[in-house]
Amino acid sequence: AQKITQTQPGMFVQEKEAVTLDCTYDTSDPSYGLFWYKQPSSGEMIFLIYQGSYDQQNATEGRYSLNFQKARKSANLVISASQLGDSAMYFCAMKSADGLTFGKGTHLIIQP
Amino acid sequence: GAVVSQHPSRVICKSGTSVKIECRSLDFQATTMFWYRQFPKQSLMLMATSNEGSKATYEQGVEKDKFLINHASLTLSTLTVTSAHPEDSSFYICSASAGPQAKNIQYFGAGTRLSVL
Numbered sequence: 175a176q177k178i179t180q181t182q183p184g185m186f187v188q189e190k191e192a193v194t195l196d197c198t199y200d201t202s203d204p205s206y207g208l209f210w211y212k213q214p215s216s217g218e219m220i221f222l223i224y225q226g227s228y229d230q231q232n233a234t235e236g237r238y239s240l241n242f243q244k245a246r247k248s249a250n251l252v253i254s255a256s257q258l259g260d261s262a263m264y265f266c267a268m269k270s271a272d273g274l275t276f277g278k279g280t281h282l283i284i285q286p
Numbered sequence: 287g288a289v290v291s292q293h294p295s296r297v298i299c300k301s302g303t304s305v306k307i308e309c310r311s312l313d314f315q316a317t318t319m320f321w322y323r324q325f326p327k328q329s330l331m332l333m334a335t336s337n338e339g340s341k342a343t344y345e346q347g348v349e350k351d352k353f354l355i356n357h358a359s360l361t362l363s364t365l366t367v368t369s370a371h372p373e374d375s376s377f378y379i380c381s382a383s384a385g386p387q388a389k390n391i392q393y394f395g396a397g398t399r400l401s402v403l
Contacts, residue, residue: 216396220394
């Protein structure tokens with residue numbers, strides 16, 4: 175069985191600072207994908223970034239980057255230069271042969 | 287980016303009535319669509335997976351006669367909550383995927399908040 179762990183239930187960060195959201199995973203499947211989604215208070219789930227298990231380089235999408243450390247089974251999301259609009263729930267997820275599994279989420283609050 | 291439309295966004299209904307929720311992929315063909323349920327302050331719980339033209343695969347503990355899923359085309363899936371009761375009140379959210387060639391990325395609709403009185 176696969177598992178996703180997000181150890182930070184909530185975080186407060188000052189605007190313009192960088193943020194790292196932790197995510198560790200466990201799977202026996204050698205081929206898997208890692209995803210991060212943002213869920214604002216409106217409820218929609220917004221896809222942010224994807225990392226494949228065989229990708230050699232860390233994924234980046236604008237201000238988002240994924241710090242993929244395969245040996246440690248971690249896939250932390252880094253948000254650079256945080257903005258007030260980044261306040262939301264953030265979910266880490268993993269797709270393997272067992273399907274897509276979500277972590278419990280981290281509630282990020284950006285303070286002015 | 288890929289757009290998934292979910293309708294309606296909010297439903298309030300009486301106990302015993304049925305509610306239909308639509309999920310459409312607007313700019314891509316979805317080989318697979320997924321239906322999730324989310325309780326307040328919790329993560330998403332997968333209810334079922336549906337492929338176009340075939341029966342949905344339900345997760346353990348999800349009543350297939352209660353939550354009817356129809357995936358009639360590559361761009362449309364519907365979830366019908368039959369004979370809804372107050373305990374069915376929840377946030378339902380769908381997602382669509384174009385499959386492995388699109389990295390299995392799931393794009394989500396905006397969700398439907400169901401309140402059963």
